[in-house]
Amino acid sequence: MRILLATPDYPPPPGGIQTVTTNLETGLEELGHDVEVFELNPSDRSWADIRIPKFQLVHDLFSRDNLFFRSEFKKSISKIKEFKPDLIHCLHIKNLPVLAAAKRLNIPTVTSIHALELENKSLAQKAYEYTSLVHSVSDFTITLSKLPSTQGVYKAPPSIDVSSYGNGNNTTSGDSLSLISIARMVDRKNLETVVRSVQSVYKQGLDCTLTIIGDGPNRSTIEKIASDLPYVDVLGWVSEEQKRKRLSESDAFVLTPRKIGYDVEGFGIVYIEAQASGTPVIGSNNGGIPEAVGDGGILVDDPLSQQELNSAIHQISNDNTREKYAKNAEARVSEFDIATVANLHVKNYHNII
Template sequence: MKDKQKVELVFSEVFPPMHGGSGRWLWEVYSRQDAEKYVVVAGNAEGDNLFDNKTDLKIHRISFDYSSWSDWALFSLGGLIFYTKLFLKLRKITKQYHVTAIHCGRCIPEGFVAMLFKLFKGIPYYCYIHGEDIENSATSRSMTAMLKPVLKRADLLICNSKNSHRLLLEHWDVQKDKCCIVNPGANTSAFVPAPRCEITREKLGWKDRFVLVTVSRLEERKGHDMMVKAMADIVKSVPNALYAIIGSGPRIEYLKLLTHELNLHDNIRFMPNVSDEDMVACYQQADVFVLPNRDVGRNIEGFGIVMIEAQACGIPVIGGMSGGTPETLLHDQTGFSVNCTTPNGLVEHVLLLAGDNEKREKMGLYARKHAEQFDWEIKGPEVIQSIARLEPTK
């Protein structure tokens, strides 16, 4: 009888072509590894067959059958059904291989299922920690009760920022020696500076404008509303200022209403459907990138990969203080960390940059150099190196 292939599983609902920073992080890490050593178990996504056929990685697609976040809580009929199905689906796949470890995109739900495999089969597991995931779990008693044993039994916790690491140590009583900090990165070969191009700017509808850009999902903690409110004051000093909001999400109608109430139709541009190619151009042709995030309850920013992408394009950045965002930039060198719970700090720092071309250019040069340290060719292997260094807790 032929021996089964020895592999490590990468287990994550979120994985390309599904959008999401956590899935992109996993792809950038494991696509650079030996394809014979890793097998991916990922959620179904539109266009996944086309994507999977273009990579050497073996990818199994499964359905994560749940209707809402509440289904992740074990202590309900829906939760029991969800985890039973997920466990059985993963067990069916693991029977094809000799699985030596499971790398989980999140603690819940993936980490919880991996914990069951460790209890029944002794397979070690590692969990990626994004910050917002553990904070969101703390808002639910049942999720908290599930998360604690997942963290306790994990062999390694891979934190995306110093802030996420701090949260684990301070709020979840996690052993320091089972944690490592590895920041996500960016493809600095794709995200590169480019000279100002009036043809591209005209195509984007940005000709002769001072352009501020945000790239993110439209949700409350991302802070688009504060930037829209800030624009009401910014345009008094910079009449040609344009705020381009790239992305979609549940807050879009509210933001459009706010734009209407403040009479900012000529100064706010909603761009919900931007291709990857045009996305790079948006970064390159922007004057300033803004991620005006803030904490909303325990909903925080994990890291902020878009901040690295913008800096890779040689653009100064303004970021909020939520979660790990301040770790993405060098304050007063590549941009500014600003309290974004009110519009005041945004107004002040946008006007500072708008009125000083030399400062913007200098910051952009520093930004590119700073971002190069986050290239995936550097950050990708760091996870694997951390696993190799830390002896798993048996």
Template sequence: MRLLQALFFPPEQPGGVSSMIPYMQERFQSSRWDMELFWLPKRIRNKGHEEVVFDTFDWTEFKDSPVVQKYIQTYKDYLWWTRLRIQKPYDLIHAHHPIAGLAAKQVFPDTPLIQTIHSSYERELILNGRIKNGGPEHRFLVSLYRELEQKSQRMLTVSRSFAGYLSDYVDHPDKIGVIPNGFDEKRFKPVPHENEVPQLITVCRLVPAKGLDILLKACAELKKKGHDYVLHIIGDGPFRTELESLAKELGIYNETIFYGYTLHPEEFMPFFDIFVLPSRAEAFGSVFAEAALSCLALVGTDVGGIPEQIEDGVNGLLVPPEDPIALCEALEKVITDPMYRYDLARTAWDKAKSQYSLTHAVNELKKIYLSYQKV
């Protein structure tokens, strides 16, 4: 069976897609399967000129928006690149971004399309202050979900929470399948270690949606209470300068290390103690599963798909979003009680191994793929 995994970003980009899809290829290396990856290179800009028409809505209603215009141009570029680079047919296309799915179906209308929605671009843009809730960009982006529903043979997402979010924008929400991201267990090797000072780590893109301003305020409270710690922030983004300034303003810059973007944080994540990310929204939160597989104690917010991974007090701690005091108190619990921290981490590791392994995700996907195999 010839499979095309259609991505938007190159596979080395951070995020749940890059944590799973490139590592799936070796699981499909057999005489029965032939899988290829495809994406739009960053250098491709303003190449496409094909007229864009959607079946379920008129996108030109939003054409005055620069954000919408950029999205449409990127879609045209993806169409241009797909027509240029893909000549041979596939038995099935599995797309992992709306642009990739819509372009693939435009070019190969007779090939079955499975579409996985990994996250909400519009929610992140709203939280990051780029667009307004209910504005033209928001309405354009959520309209794409119904278009994808019509064009794909199967829609999937990564958490029950996000499937519920999508239900407002599609005609048949009961048909949305849920397959959480899977992670290659061989990449994550817990390492026995003893840190005299608790080491906190977070890994994310530095944007307001991730709530790192709340984390820095919580860490400032920890310092006021006399707790020693080091906070390691791995990732980069437009919010970095503001976060560095906030760390200085709060008097915790010496306790905070900004690494910038790192390609494989899982290689040294096991040497830390506590993973914390107070996101304002998460469709799934792949990095929590990665931290759990590294045997770290987890602290997150009770939003989106995070509580599907963390059962409060059992395999991690959950706090409300936008609450630095509650976050400080949760961190205080795992900083001051190493045995409690270890128990949470071990339970999180057990759950992640059983529910978020790449083997589990691949087996579920194989069942779906085979249901579209030509007899």
């Protein structure tokens, strides 16, 4: 097949959509398909200021109220005519102009849904109208989506290159418990609670360290909290190689995000990356996180409860407990491998071509 992947985000910047896009591109190419990526990035425009048109026909995109859509629609038409795809997979509903162009040219489409973007109900509903088949990253996201009853949908998780994650010496005893967290430093990721909890269990006598990888608007706050804690190390973003090394060398991964309306983890690919490294995890029991964690770690019901997180850290400090979760993770991570997930997509692509 000739498959056009349309995305609002593509490397080098890091991020979840970038990871989903590049890994799907790699997997499809490894299966022998002809793939091209079309990045249509609306980041320099305010989607809140764009009126979603109440049009019934595609040509209504050309009204004066919708100059952005007209411009991106034309770019999409040109790209589709140039590449001549058998199918277009839009990795985000922000790529609505691509979906409209595909409808005009009678090309079947798949649209991926995640979580936060679905708060824009008008945009989501219009994307569904132009989509042949919806792809969801989790069962949770399907429940969040408000899909029409007639809309076809399938689930396929984000993928990783499982073989590239080394299984470190995570369950040895006798050393300090090394914890790691990787996230954008924003309110929802709840890293402040993680730092406070590590501080608490350390004071209780648990010999432990915490490394935080990431960046964002809350970084100064987190660094301030950690400034007097020599066992907490706050890093910025590191290279992919360094991230994998740190994961494989850590005893446990800890990240307990909050759910703030639609601002919630639709899945949580970083939990799979940790498990592929042989590192058991602690996550939150909300959104799509339980589907990502499976039986490879511990879930806390209240991510703001320092007491509950303290208990989870104490549990994961036990060598036998970590070994159990590491074995559980090893048995499940293959289902998230690039080739496995790409095959799942292709199977569903064939349903609409």
